[in-house]
Amino acid sequence: MKDDDIKNDSNLTVEVSQTPIADYPDWRKDDKSLTNAGLSEEEQDWFCDARPQPAKKSWQIMENFFNWARSNSLWILAFGTGCGAIELRPLVTARYDISRLGMQPRPTPRQASVFMIGGYVSIKTLKRIVRSYEQMQGPKFVVAVCSCAINGGMYWDSYNTVKRIDEYIPVDVYVTGCMPRPEAVLAGFSKLKELIKAGKAEGQNLYAEKFDWYKENQKSVIKDWNMPDYNW
Amino acid sequence: MSIAFKVFWAFISLGVVTVWGLTLNGMVHKIFARVQGRLGPPVWQPFIDIIKNNAKRTAITHGIMFYLGPVFRIAGGIGTYMFIPVLFGSAYFSNFSLSGDVLLVMYFIFFGQLGMALGAGEGGHPYSAIAVSRGLAQMTAFEVPFALSVISLVAQYGTLNITEIVAAQQGGFLRWTLFTNPLAVITAMISMLGMNMYNPFSVVIAPQEIPIGPPTEYHSSFLGMLATNRGIFAGAKLVLFMNLFFGGATNLLILMLKTFWIYMFSVFVGAAYPRFRTEDSIRFFLTYPTILGIISVLLFSF
Amino acid sequence: MKELFNTLSKQFELTDYQSKRDNQAFVTATSSQLVSLLTHLRDIHGYTHLVMVTCVDWLEDGKFQVTYLLHNYATKTDLGIFVFIPRDNPVMDSMHHLWEQARVYQRELHEMFGIDFPGSPGVYKPMILEGWQGPPPMRRDFDTKVYCEDTYSNRERQHKEPEQYMKEQLYPED
Ligand code: SF4
Numbered sequence: 001m002k003d004d005d006i007k008n009d010s011n012l013t014v015e016v017s018q019t020p021i022a023d024y025p026d027w028r029k030d031d032k033s034l035t036n037a038g039l040s041e042e043e044q045d046w047f048c049d050a051r052p053q054p055a056k057k058s059w060q061i062m063e064n065f066f067n068w069a070r071s072n073s074l075w076i077l078a079f080g081t082g083c084g085a086i087e088l089r090p091l092v093t094a095r096y097d098i099s100r101l102g103m104q105p106r107p108t109p110r111q112a113s114v115f116m117i118g119g120y121v122s123i124k125t126l127k128r129i130v131r132s133y134e135q136m137q138g139p140k141f142v143v144a145v146c147s148c149a150i151n152g153g154m155y156w157d158s159y160n161t162v163k164r165i166d167e168y169i170p171v172d173v174y175v176t177g178c179m180p181r182p183e184a185v186l187a188g189f190s191k192l193k194e195l196i197k198a199g200k201a202e203g204q205n206l207y208a209e210k211f212d213w214y215k216e217n218q219k220s221v222i223k224d225w226n227m228p229d230y231n232w
Numbered sequence: 233m234s235i236a237f238k239v240f241w242a243f244i245s246l247g248v249v250t251v252w253g254l255t256l257n258g259m260v261h262k263i264f265a266r267v268q269g270r271l272g273p274p275v276w277q278p279f280i281d282i283i284k285n286n287a288k289r290t291a292i293t294h295g296i297m298f299y300l301g302p303v304f305r306i307a308g309g310i311g312t313y314m315f316i317p318v319l320f321g322s323a324y325f326s327n328f329s330l331s332g333d334v335l336l337v338m339y340f341i342f343f344g345q346l347g348m349a350l351g352a353g354e355g356g357h358p359y360s361a362i363a364v365s366r367g368l369a370q371m372t373a374f375e376v377p378f379a380l381s382v383i384s385l386v387a388q389y390g391t392l393n394i395t396e397i398v399a400a401q402q403g404g405f406l407r408w409t410l411f412t413n414p415l416a417v418i419t420a421m422i423s424m425l426g427m428n429m430y431n432p433f434s435v436v437i438a439p440q441e442i443p444i445g446p447p448t449e450y451h452s453s454f455l456g457m458l459a460t461n462r463g464i465f466a467g468a469k470l471v472l473f474m475n476l477f478f479g480g481a482t483n484l485l486i487l488m489l490k491t492f493w494i495y496m497f498s499v500f501v502g503a504a505y506p507r508f509r510t511e512d513s514i515r516f517f518l519t520y521p522t523i524l525g526i527i528s529v530l531l532f533s534f
Numbered sequence: 535m536k537e538l539f540n541t542l543s544k545q546f547e548l549t550d551y552q553s554k555r556d557n558q559a560f561v562t563a564t565s566s567q568l569v570s571l572l573t574h575l576r577d578i579h580g581y582t583h584l585v586m587v588t589c590v591d592w593l594e595d596g597k598f599q600v601t602y603l604l605h606n607y608a609t610k611t612d613l614g615i616f617v618f619i620p621r622d623n624p625v626m627d628s629m630h631h632l633w634e635q636a637r638v639y640q641r642e643l644h645e646m647f648g649i650d651f652p653g654s655p656g657v658y659k660p661m662i663l664e665g666w667q668g669p670p671p672m673r674r675d676f677d678t679k680v681y682c683e684d685t686y687s688n689r690e691r692q693h694k695e696p697e698q699y700m701k702e703q704l705y706p707e708d
Binding site for chain 1: 660662663664665666667668671676678679681682685686687688689691
Binding site: 055056065066069070072073093094097099100102104106107108110111113137138139204232 | 261265268269270271272273274277280281283284287288289290291292357443444447448449450451452455
């Protein structure tokens with residue numbers, strides 16, 4: 001299947017998160033340093049207490065070139081958070097073969113640029129997701145696969161799964177389905193590529209700007225916050 | 233020839249070998265993909281990856297050694313390359329070849345790994361530490377047959393200068409070391425399998441056990457540097473092997489052809505074989521290739 | 535199986551024998567005799583495999599029914615043992631010394647139903663529910679829906695007629 005076929009096949013619906021930035025309240029403190037209050041005394045020195053800052057962009061023409069390179073070299077953080085992560089495996093096989101689009105799974109968050117959330121997110125997983133997401137180096141993008149990540153899906157009344165991921169980390173592309181076919185996931189990645197090329201996938205800066213709002217949400221569900229406020 | 237002229241042309245040839253090495257890497261990915269029945273990434277994918285890595289907006293450090301790791305690695309790559317004459321009989325592509333450069337080059341091949349070991353250790357990731365210890369163990373093992381085969385060449389040609397070794401192989405392919413000293417060539421090619429770290433000797437990056445290996449903590453432009461070095465180092469090693477064993481090259485076209493096929497040897501072996509365990513790999517290097525190497529040294533020293 | 539029940543009844547207070555299949559039966563024991571019964575079954579009658587430990591919440595009766603399922607490899611039979619304990623302040627004897635893996639089941643039961651197993655290693659450590667502050671979630675009087683609505687925010691539902699919607703998406707000009 002060619003790239004274009006996937007793009008034109010609009011049966012595979014892709015929903016893009018469109019929470020307008022202006023709606024978020026600004027919680028920013030004055031002193032700009034993090035407390036890391038969840039850590040014990042001696043552990044506090046191990047972690048940086050600087051807040052994330054929105055990254056500066058370079059000139060538009062350079063940025064366009066870089067965005068082209070970024071969209072053609074998406075390295076996926078293979079973190080199977082739910083049952084939808086099964087769909088990531090067929091993607092690297094001979095039939096769908098994402099490597100022809102320049103993507104490859106990467107085992108460490110440091111080198112990856114796409115975080116793929118594969119399904120429901122329980123609270124225990126959310127902790128790991130937040131840590132891994134913060135350890136990724138920007139610009140970083142998030143693709144959330146499965147209905148569960150969008151509105152809770154079949155876990156809509158579960159005691160231990162969050163219902164919308166975009167309140168905890170910024171999401172660029174959602175792929176619906178329970179579970180979505182690999183074609184749909186590929187369509188999601190094509191959408192992400194378009195967004196990156198258009199310069200719209202600025203989740204990292206969004207996270208830095210609305211940092212307190214995200215932290216507030218994270219801490220409201222993660223009751224035992226025993227990790228640093230921001231993981232470098 | 234003035235020194236400025238030499239430096240200028242050395243950097244040009246460095247650029248050439250970087251591009252060629254990265255293209256070779258891209259081809260290797262393509263070939264592996266075709267063997268597995270996939271389409272595979274485009275040949276220029278390594279270049280895009282390097283651009284992307286260097287265009288990352290954030291980077292963090294774990295200390296001074298963490299910075300120096302990739303620097304040592306790339307210094308090892310460039311250092312190896314700088315002392316190898318690339319084209320025989322060309323004033324432009326002879327780099328800083330000097331008498332005794334075989335020894336220097338063999339030292340520099342080791343150098344990058346050592347620097348990487350220090351840097352990756354500072355990263356603090358357990359996989360890095362495991363991979364580094366595996367890498368150094370394996371390197372020590374494959375250095376033995378490789379050194380033996382080079383000693384055999386030195387005994388055969390009576391010189392420590394790569395240019396002279398190439399000169400002695402001119403005049404028809406039957407004068408290549410491949411035909412005059414086949415045992416040494418077999419030994420060296422086997423140790424090249426270990427050097428290139430494809431299967432069955434991919435114990436360092438071992439994708440299923442310790443994914444990625446030493447550079448686990450490296451990201452952004454550090455990783456870009458390491459990826460660039462993959463091109464330079466691959467190119468340098470191939471040119472060295474071509475010079476020592478396959479008669480060198482007199483123009484860039486022949487260089488590309490020969491290095492491509494030398495590389496393909498380890499790629500084909502890599503595509504066909506599963507991986508050794510670390511201790512098996514070391515045991516392998518210290519038995520058959522070592523014995524072959526000793527025989528070839530003995531043949532030419534009496 | 536019936537013979538086994540009769541033999542065991544001489545030593546232990548067993549009631550309510552239910553045979554589900556030829557090779558499967560359930561009996562009810564008292565919680566004070568449970569550990570000695572399990573030891574007896576394991577060492578003398580060959581029920582060497584602990585299949586699982588689970589719990590049923592009988593809210594109306596005010597009881598928890600803890601079920602131990604054992605398997606005998608020689609006779610290929612399963613024996614389930616029910617133990618009823620009071621619902622408020624439920625405590626059971628730990629049997630992690632008989633089967634090492636039992637402590638995982640006990641940890642889970644403590645987390646999900648709030649049953650205490652004094653002495654079981656790591657029983658108070660959270661297993662799935664890290665930092666859980668509500669009541670044990672598998673108890674039937676715990677209302678998941680209310681808890682979920684209080685804790686997690688909802689995305690508003692959009693109702694769209696699929697046929698109409700796809701038409702608009704695919705053929706906007708019609
Ligand atoms: S949407 Fe379905 S497949 Fe996906 S995580 Fe939820 S339950 Fe699993």
